[in-house]
Amino acid sequence: MQEQDTRDNDWEANNKQNTLRLAWWTAAWVITMAIANFGAHFLWKANSALTLAAILVNLAVGVGMIMANRRHLKGLDEMQQKIQLEAMALSLGVGLIGGLAYSNLDVTNLIAFDAEISHLVILMALTYMVGIATGVRRYR
Amino acid sequence: MKNRLKVLRAERDWTQAQLATELQVSRQTINAIEKGKFDPSLPLAFKAARLFGLAIEDIFQDD
Numbered sequence: 001m002q003e004q005d006t007r008d009n010d011w012e013a014n015n016k017q018n019t020l021r022l023a024w025w026t027a028a029w030v031i032t033m034a035i036a037n038f039g040a041h042f043l044w045k046a047n048s049a050l051t052l053a054a055i056l057v058n059l060a061v062g063v064g065m066i067m068a069n070r071r072h073l074k075g076l077d078e079m080q081q082k083i084q085l086e087a088m089a090l091s092l093g094v095g096l097i098g099g100l101a102y103s104n105l106d107v108t109n110l111i112a113f114d115a116e117i118s119h120l121v122i123l124m125a126l127t128y129m130v131g132i133a134t135g136v137r138r139y140r
Numbered sequence: 141m142k143n144r145l146k147v148l149r150a151e152r153d154w155t156q157a158q159l160a161t162e163l164q165v166s167r168q169t170i171n172a173i174e175k176g177k178f179d180p181s182l183p184l185a186f187k188a189a190r191l192f193g194l195a196i197e198d199i200f201q202d203d
Contacts, residue, residue, distance in 0.1 A: 078165070078180070079172055
């Protein structure tokens with residue numbers, strides 16, 4: 001039983017490690033995103049080569065974040081994976097339908113301001129969080 | 141799907157957390173299975189059956 005406990009506690013430890021790894025990759029991605037966005041204005045005064053390099057670094061870190069997220073998801077148990085799947089499906093659906101409708105509002109000049117991609121990201125993030133909260137409550 | 145997981149666990153004086161550790165799932169998943177809110181996959185059902193030394197149908201029954 002003790003040997004079993006040790007082996008199985010490794011599963012929990014791996015999950016915590018996967019979550020921590022994902023958090024670090026996400027933080028790195030956000031930082032490189034900020035550098036790619038604001039660097040041209042505040043750090044290197046519109047040097048195209050540096051701007052391109054910053055964007056490429058952001059892309060590379062983004063790939064790392066995707067891999068870390070995949071590893072994190074694969075490490076979850078089947079109910080947690082189901083909750084994640086349902087939340088991601090909701091987020092993707094709302095993002096696609098809502099995003100295109102929002103774009104149509106902009107294209108047809110029914111809204112006075114530009115439809116920004118950041119608004120879509122916020123919508124998808126909020127929908128994902130609502131999906132996770134709903135799933136956790138459903139199986140409680 | 142109905143199941144006898146809670147009874148079998150109580151007979152062995154195990155907590156949900158201990159059973160979760162044995163089956164390599166979260167405590168929340170054990171709770172959801174016991175309450176009939178989540179049906180386990182076949183591999184997880186087999187794992188539970190092996191752990192309790194019973195056949196799957198002795199633990200899980202169709203409604």
